[in-house]
Amino acid sequence: MNKQELVEVVAKECEVSKACGEKAVNAILDGIKNGVKKTKEVRLIGFGTFSVRARKARKGRNPQTGAVINIKASKTVKFTPGQDFKNAVNK
Secondary structure, X not given: OOHHHHHHHHHHHHOOOHHHHHHHHHHHHHHHHHHHHHHOEEEEOOOEEEEEEEEOOEEXXXXXXXXXXXXXXXXXXXXXXXXXXXXXXXX
């Protein structure tokens, strides 16, 4: 499922236009992004948790030349599914 298909599902479930469904989906996604950025974690009970994780600096390899390169430390977002989500997927 891509974003447009999700918009269609939201619009159909809420009995609103696709434009309104798209606003709702965008508002949710923006809320998650802003929440993770500000508080380092967004916990949606029954769905899962988005959290910030730090990656250490490390050495990598350029696949074209084989040269060793240094990869800077960075932050990434991790998603951990909730128990209800896991149960739904494993049925």
